[in-house]
Amino acid sequence: MNDIFKKTMKASNSNIIDTFLNPKSVAVIGASKNLGKGGNWIVNNLVTNRYNGKVYPINPNATGKLYGLEFKKSVLDIKEDVDLAIFYIPNRGIPELLNDCIKKGIKGAIIEASGFEEVGEKGLELRDQILEITNNFSKIRVLGPNCMGISRIDGDSISENKGGFFSGFGTFQEYKRGNIAVISQSGMLNGGYLMHIMSKYPEMGFRYSVSVGNKMDLSEVEFLEYFLEDPTVNVIAIYLESFKYPRKFIDLCKKAKNIQDKTIIMVKGGLTKQGQKASLSHTGTLSEDTKLIKAIMNQAGIIQARDFDELFQFARTFSMLYSAGKTLPKHGNISLVAGSGGAGTILSDITMHYGLKYPLLGDKAYKSLENIFPEWMPPNRFAFVDIWPAMEKGMRTNMSRWEVIQIAIDAVLSEPEVEGLFNMLFCRKGITDTMDFDKYAESLNKSSKPVFLWLVGQNKEVRRITRILNKNNIPNFPNLENMVKNFWILVQESKNKRI
């Protein structure tokens, strides 16, 4: 067995992780009045997002107040207990001030500065100093260095109901609490990219975002273990460049197989030689050998994504699935209701490519479709409904477009073999604005089978309907292949599960 499997982590300590995620008080070392400095942004993030603990700005050269909070020269000047120190100072100054934190009895430190393992010899010296001062992290636990800290999301920026613990130097202006937790070895993913996702998909809700950086002490496994126990988390989205404790990681992933409402999705960086080179200069960690990574991922049995976009797309789908209380499809038996033969053809090709099937309809479902179709073009025997002829008949018989669609959807979803539905929706003023989409969404959620919508049409109308569907946790896609892939991934996860 490879050496990497032999490394063992310290006895896991959910108390210390709880302190990192829910500190009652924090000292910001390197807090600054300079609006261009990270030490300013961190305090600003804490204050404007109404962090529910105490904040102490620390800077030996500053006087007065920062966002209403009095500067201290050192953590040793604070009278009350402090749970956590957040460092935003250049790397050289860290060992000494970390020593102050130990003296003060602070339990944990988040080190956001870079300039350690990833820069070679000088950085390694600094690391050795830290190992000595902390007595191999027995005196204080450390997250980082080279990271974006921790974000815990309690509230919702949209409804002016802000709230959370945002300790990174990135800015977080749009966010919403939800059931997704992020663990990432790239601060960009916890910072800029997460901000990007949160502002692009304001409906996506997050609970935590943890940036593990160089993983000098704490790593992915301590947080993964915690999130598997945390009832507010359903989806754990992970980006790693290296595994700190592969055996423990695999064990935790296996544990997730026995939990019904937890899904782990991961992007692994450094899968190729070129990626490994990049990773080394990024976090100073060498990605494992490709074969070893594959062995780890196979044993773990979790969902893999190819890039950040796919990671969050999958996370969004699972987040909605758990929120709506839908059932994972086991066999990949899908159905379709669409008004375009061309889309149906391509969709069939793609579903077949992904190994999904349209099952045959039983007599009951078929009969109710037969009723709405014209005689000259009876419906398909498969759960594949090109709805156009039925809509044309509906126009002649004064049946609304939506009644026709509703009957078709109810018919295929009532078929026991069918595990889910793809519904193509053409969004256009004069068509879709005659319909109550909240009611439509509600009816789609009566079934425990996942329903995915492919939205096409006028951009403004697409966006309006998207918002309603999002609110109702109905996955929707502008792209056919993504829709199929996101359904396929549900089937994969059902195969991962042991319960």
Add this chain to the structure above:
Amino acid sequence: MNDIFKKTMKASNSNIIDTFLNPKSVAVIGASKNLGKGGNWIVNNLVTNRYNGKVYPINPNATGKLYGLEFKKSVLDIKEDVDLAIFYIPNRGIPELLNDCIKKGIKGAIIEASGFEEVGEKGLELRDQILEITNNFSKIRVLGPNCMGISRIDGDSISENKGGFFSGFGTFQEYKRGNIAVISQSGMLNGGYLMHIMSKYPEMGFRYSVSVGNKMDLSEVEFLEYFLEDPTVNVIAIYLESFKYPRKFIDLCKKAKNIQDKTIIMVKGGLTKQGQKASLSHTGTLSEDTKLIKAIMNQAGIIQARDFDELFQFARTFSMLYSAGKTLPKHGNISLVAGSGGAGTILSDITMHYGLKYPLLGDKAYKSLENIFPEWMPPNRFAFVDIWPAMEKGMRTNMSRWEVIQIAIDAVLSEPEVEGLFNMLFCRKGITDTMDFDKYAESLNKSSKPVFLWLVGQNKEVRRITRILNKNNIPNFPNLENMVKNFWILVQESKNKRI
């Protein structure tokens, strides 16, 4: 050789295709005052988009005017010559009125109704009647049936400079003239989906959209042949469920290999058994055997896309490439300038997966990078620039973020082996709004090497910058894998080319 290769088309006749694309006058058979009917929408499309020819609404039961145009009972009542007839009436009435068109000397007919080959026996009878009346299309040429007509785009809906020939029953409210032509066997693609694309990417310019439907007479090849000669067209985006004249299709694709500024991109529907079944009930054409399709596509040597979204994404990339006068990369030698190590790692994995390489930098390029990087973290020897340390140094030496980025970009693009650049841009108020993006875009377009941007950050700022980049024909992507795939497709096309 398979029988399908033996079919030969009529002697190609670019005059008749010119009549279909640029008719001087059209009769709309089935024009209606009823706002809920396709025959109303067609006339409305022609009038509101300022079609530059004459329009004659035809309806034996209507009197008075429609959008200012006098109704006629029959095409035989029109005194002037008429180039084209557009049919929007139920299938049964078509043979008789087609006979009227022949009597009137009308050269071409667009039949948009469905209910022919795709509905079985009754439809086949109708087809046989049409074949007889038209003497196998020697008396009048026919586009369709079961189609969305032709759109020719002359103007720009955004700038209130409307103009074009829109003969389909879909509505076209947002469009822009450009260098892309669409040929599709699914009317949805020419109608709703194209509308979707045009409103989602208002910068994408189209010249023609041709819906060939069941291809009773005219097919993809006549239009493809025309577009290869038309200097206003650079990119031809095709969706087919079947090949009418495979040999001719292959010949035309081979011809395109010798034209520097033409690219053909295609989605083939019915690649799988399930897709073939769907195609049969859609346009009444049976997709060819999978092996045969592969043989045709391989011989054709054109770009293949997997679904509609990818089709238009590739079309957008090539459209921008030709508009900006960029050079196709031959070897797949790419460079990177990015501010995130994590993104760099994943991007490296994906580029390697697609067979792209980061070449070694020569001394000149390396030296100019060395100047902007701090000593403690010198730049990479490869054309792979993690710009963060240089930006940090820039902050200390009062060099703006943009000066640093510009030097790095100039350095890698000046390297002879480098054929293109991936640039990651983090968009955030306070960062990107300090910069003149028109100037930035201009500088990126000084090089003939394609530059692709990956935009991440605040949604509003991303969209603002996207608009500027689009205007300047700089491809930009929210998704890493799509960015890489779109560059890879340029390399494929350069391999297709014989010049």
